Amino acid sequence: MTHALPRFALCAAMLTPTAFGLSAMPALAQQDRGVNCEGAYKPSEMNICAARAYDAADADLNAQWDLTYPAMADYPGAKRTLLKAQRAWLNYRDAQCDVMAAPYDGGSLHQLVISNCLAQLTRSRTEQLRQLLGDDDGPGPKG
Template sequence: MSSFGLRFRRGMPILPALLLLLLLTVAPAQAQALDCSGAQTQVEINECSEKEYARADADLNKAYRDLMARVDDGEERALLRKAQRAWITFRDAHCDFMTSDSRDGSIYPALFAGCLADLTIKRTAELRADCQEGDIACP
């Protein structure tokens, strides 16, 4: 009888039971949060870079929403929306260009996400600097 034909007493094949056991032990390890201060493998570095970009993007979205909420004039809101969309197009194209040499490498996701994060952090600062509360030059 082959090893695939072996069964537990209750009729469960060994192979599916081993796979289930493997899944139960691997899943909790993957569910743990990655400590990015100690990222060493390329996969960890890529994941941490993507997390940094996600945080920067969430912060940018908040700054943009806050500024849009302070702009009362419909035309100015449309101009801000147009500027932000143009900036996103620029950011993405710029990062495509800046990371094009590494496109086929394992480091590419980290470099691309890092570029996106850097420009996004700078844009967030621009949006916040453009309109501080109490500034009479702000819309």
């Protein structure tokens, strides 16, 4: 894989629960803060914008995790199961994005495809975690 190690590796080692976000391209995202993503057309600009989109999705995921994970405390085994599911989801996400980008390996679109995939799957997971909170009656599926 071409992206950085997940932040969760250190947290998991300390047994500290987090949403385990992955900083796919922090150096790229910081290369040029002056890029206008609405008008980006160069591959380097598109990569920077995709990295920004992923960073935003990752921040949203972590914020949602901080709400969802503690809410599972009232349900026996739910926190442990959610943590296990989150770790499995991270493995799935990374592998899925690698598969999606495989046809572009070595090309200028490779990192762009990975970043877009990471952002899309991360936004989807954030919504799944949000749905676990349910309605005002507490955690659980919305009904």
